[in-house]
Amino acid sequence: MVHSKNEADRIKLFNLGIIERNPAEHEFHQAVQEFTGSVMPYVMANAKYDDGHILQRMTEPDRIVIFRVCWEDDKGHIHCNRAWRVQFNNAIGPYKGGLRFHPNVTQSVLKFLAFEQVYKNALTGLPMGGGKGGSDFDPKGKSDREIMRFCQSLMIELSNHIGEDTDIPAGDIGVGGREISYLFGQYKRLKNRFVGTLTGKGLSYGGSLIRTEATGYGVVYFTQHMLNMRNEKLAGKTTLISGAGNVAIFCAEKLTSEGAKVMTLSDSSGFIYDPDGIDHQKLAFLKELKFVKRQRLSEYTQKYSQATYYQGKRPWMIKADLAFPCATQNELELEDAKALVNNGIQLIAEGANMPCSLEAVQYFQEKSILFAPAKAANAGGVAVSGLEQTQNSLRLPWTREEVDSRLQHIMAHIHQQCVEYGAKDDATDYVKGANIAGFVKVADAMLAYGIG
Ligand code: NDP
Ligand code: 2IT
Secondary structure, eight states, rough: OOHHHHHHHHHHHHHHHHHHHHHHHHHHHHHHHHHHHHHHHHHHHHHHHHHTTTHHTTSSEEHHHHOOOOOOOTSSSSEEEEEEEEEEEOOOSSSSEEEEEEEOOOOHHHHHHHHHHHHHHHHHHHHHEEEEEESOOOOOTTOOHHHHHHHHHHHHHTTTTTTTTTTEEOBBBBBBBHHHHHHHHHHHHHTTOOOOSSSSOGGTTTTTTTHHHHHHHHHHHHHHHHHTTTOSSSTEEEEEOOOHHHHHHHHHHHHTTTEEEEEEEETTTTEEEEOOOHHHHHHHHHHHIIIOOOOOOHHHHOTTHHHHEEOOGGGGGSSOEEEEEESSOOOOOOHHHHHHHHTTEEEEESSSSBOHHHHHHHHHHHHOOOEEEEHTTTTHHHHEEEEEEHHHHHHHOOHHHHHHHHHHHHHHHHHHHHHHHHHHHTEEOOHHHHHHHHHHHHHHHHHHHHOO
16 A cells, blocks of 8 residues: 555554554564554544544553463473463454464464454454453363363463453364363353353354354355456366465365365475365365364375475465465465465465465555455454354354355455445455454444543
């Protein structure tokens, strides 16, 4: 986005203030910088937001809870981890957002995720504020019992800060169905209440159909709307996906169902390239490998010998039409963006949160590549979490068709908002559209409450 001198100065000054107030929180700085790049000009053009110092207020979380989590491993050794819950903004609904268990979790990572979640949740049109939590606990190589003891210990403290009308956690990296079940079971025991305080639950105890698939499916629904605007279709497109977790696998499943060819998946050790495409049968093998056996992706090439495994590499040097980064933050940098563009990439949709660096996003925009930012493209997961809460309150489970059709409707609505707020010449700037549409909802609620 090109800014006038005055706008550029205001953006620069504001971001320097963010860096000064939040030293060393690089991921948080990055998320705020991406946001203000498009929102500051809008604020400057609308005096009520500028006079209300709304951006200053929106970039300060409501509160952050930090606590110790001690647990005993299978050998009787005691471990201490650190955990957080960032309750960023509840202007339009109770705090809502996932929990991440990964050794690289820091306060900065959780603040960036919670900040993004505020505007993503607003875009869904459901009454959800934004929060995020997690721990620097590494679930890799731990037994089920160790995971259980860690989750139970974490919930002893977390249960004091959450509730079905206060803050509703869910999954994220390292937190899937197994972890949510241990967390929910402990919450229920501590509070003696069976309520929808966590989402992503098992189907027989309050979970929603399609929640597992929702983020990945939603990314594909959103992509279809982007392609439709250019009279293009998914069928026949070649695609790259990074990650091999919840988001990546179900993104691959839906792309394959729609006739696109998925050629790559990755994990933190490397990526697989299957030129024949990762079809439904291969995906069934991968679901068992990753979600049941919890093994490494490199095993894929043992079974499918036409595929190649690239140790320690990312998939972005492979030639394809569409790319879906679905693993983690900053996994696609400027050099990767250049390689993709050189190879004729048409569209990038962020399945993960902030997977593209600021420089990579800027480069895609300069080259007029269709680019869907995370807060729009991956909102399907939290949207179906919202629908899980609705079903919990109604005490009525919906069918697969009902939930999927609501998800499709929500993704269409998010796309529509991006088009409305992101108009640029005769195209759509999805970064600007998603940021401003999310901003307006939250900012208007905050202004209505007065100063606080
Ligand atoms: P999972 O834990 O299911 O999978 C994560 C995947 O990413 C794994 O393949 C993992 O590989 C890889 N990965 C994790 N950290 C790194 C790293 N530092 N470098 C390289 N690869 C890494 O998580 P999800 O699929 O749920 O989440 C993926 C992304 O999607 C995250 O950014 C998350 O915030 C976002 N997201 C998730 C939603 C959800 O509903 N689950 C909703 C919206 C966004 P390995 O196994 O080797 O660690
Ligand atoms: O980043 C995200 O949107 C999630 N991890 C899902 C959050 C949720 O509450 O379902």
